[in-house]
Amino acid sequence: MVSTYLGYTNATKDMTTTLNRVASQSDIKRQQAYYDANIGSVKTVDDFLNNYQIYSYAMTAYGLGDMIDSKAMMKEVLTSDLSDPNSFANKLSDPRYREFAAAFNFGVSTAAKPVQDTEQASTLTDLYTQSFSTEETDAATATSYYDTQVDKVKNVDQLLADPQLKDYVLKAYGIDPTYASDSYLKSVLTSDPNDPNSFLNKNGTDAYKALAAQFSFNSDGTISGATAQTAAQKAAVESQYNYAVPSFTTAVGAKDNTQYYQSKIGSITSVSQLTSDTRLFDYVKGAYGLDPKMSALAFSEVMASDPNDPTSFAVSIGATAVLGKFNFNADGSVPSGESAQTAAEVTATTKNYTANYDSAHQTDITTAVKNYTTRIAGITNIKDFFVSNASDKNLLNDDDPELYQMALQAYGIDPTQVSQSEFTKIVESDPYDPKSFVSSLKDPRYTDLAKAFDFDSSGKAQAPVQPLSQTTINNYVSEYEGLATIDLSGPDLTKAETDSKNDATYFAQNISKVTTVSDFLKDSKLVDFVLTANGIDPKSVTTDTLKKAFASDPTKSNSFINTPDGAQFKDIVDSFNFDTKGNLTNAKIGTAQDQGNQIQTDNLYLHQNLEEQDGETDEGVRLALYFQRNASKVHNMYDIMGDTALYQVITTTFSLPSGLSSEDTDTQAKVLAKYFDVKDLQDPTKVDTLLKRFSAMYDLQNSNGSSPALSILQGSSSSSSSSGAGAGVSSDTLLSIAQLSSR
Structure with a gap:
């Protein structure tokens, strides 16, 4: 029989290979394939609970196999709002329930949401305000081009051959370039304004007559002087353009x-x-x-x-x-x-x-933005979005621009060129799907417009595409706050709690503003928060390494995050809704479960089976593997004492007397602190060293082949029954810890 020490080291020296071996087993492969193929079709918590194969797979993955029959309780767990400390899952002392709830999206509020969240609306109104500065810059650029290039025109054909010059003069006099033919314009410009029978006087409108008056072309299209316009004529055209074309006075x-x-x-x-x-x-x-x-x-x-x-x-x-x-x-x-x-x-x-x-213009912008912000907050579908200001309940906004007009202008699109039906088709299209209608337009303005809203294909509001799901954000906040207060007490604990809450507030408020991997990596506070929440020291990671991780394809076995060097970043990359190019994608978002949590569920299912299978021949290996998987979740000594499997590993490693479990919890905590620093459990290398020592000690203590490891693991949490918990910690101790957890 292989020793516990060899069993543990063989299993963990290349965990990827070990898990692949488990995954290749026919029954496990079949169960995983079914789960992955069908979890996407689950729409409600009842769908999930009623599909036994999916439900039992997930319960097993999170170590809750003994609770599969407790569907009523598990429904309460799954629908808990994890952002509420008083929700059902959060009030349970066993952390497995919270982890299980966090892996799914059933606890997210189903209340009607607006088609834009606050951040999206703010971005749009900022762009709308900025559009006027852009418009002024564009007008100045067009005027500068005209001012230099029109002097180079030697005949009417040269003027008409330059689309920028032609559009400039036409727009200056209110003529739509789309409908102005070159032949007609040439006839106008070469016509004699003093001849009542000329083409201009017989066919030209007032606008064309005003335009023709600013040029000096001969009847054959040539010029008599050095330029096609006098200085006064050129100044008149430029003045007219700057008056007529911008939507406001520049x-x-x-x-x-x-x-x-x-x-x-x-x-x-x-x-x-x-x-x-x-x-x-x-x-x-x-x-x-x-x-x-x-x-x-x-x-x-x-x-x-x-x-x-x-x-x-x-x-x-x-x-x-x-x-x-x-x-x-x-x-x-x-x-x-x-x-x-x-x-x-x-x-x-x-x-x-x-x-x-400019006063009236600035007032108009301010009132337009205020009206947009107020109205968009209550709009949940495309029909309501198109309700005009004149038709809504506010009697003071009738002169404000319509919501869709502001949206188009914000993204550099002429509101007069897009109908409401075309607007609808754009925003109901999936901007993250390369085969969608809006993607087929191959115009980033329309793609950005579609991304600015959360319309589904039927024009109703859907969850926004954000870097992280709300459940993941909640989970990161919980982990960060827990890790920040590891083994602290007194004033140090108070300060750490305050600092961690401030960090969490910054994270929650700013992560939704991120739209690319580059945006994320530029904000060191966000990066440090995510790394810390995942038990990684930010000082040990470079930006280039993170870029490499996010560029990895999780489906390829040889990609960086699937190698030993990059494995620590896999959960992070899986949890973010970025594609390998670093852009937001909705491909990872699911109704019941997002792709990152699906991958994590599959991974946990493999770990559970690995521990169970190795435990059949050596229960010490099972204990060691369990400890390795859960060590990073330990924030204090009470977490150790509250989990009989973790407690057994520690007492075995340091040969602590069995009578220790009969002492009060504070005494036990002080004793354990003499043997190891709980912060070391966040360091994989130190955990590995501890478990190798445990394996050796376990071999020494169980040379006769007997071990209670199986019973310990089957009742490892603080919520286990009194009979199941008795293997490692007294029932009084477990009760005391449970009471501490609920405070």
């Missing part, structure tokens, strides 16, 4: 507007002439803080108002700032021989405009 546009105002106001002879020039009228409204939507008629009534009459129209709508700034008669005309404004009034108007032109 800084450059404001300067152009001021120049335009100064050049035109002197020729104004009436209120109606002023309001008929949209650009002048907008300028006045911007300068004096008038409603941007004020009509010409309303403005006429304002100008005719008596500022000293509290019942006048101007006073009633709060538009008195403009009164006294123009020289209009009561009928709206300018007195004979005078101007609409004096030089001082023009200066005052331009000064006001420079100071105030």
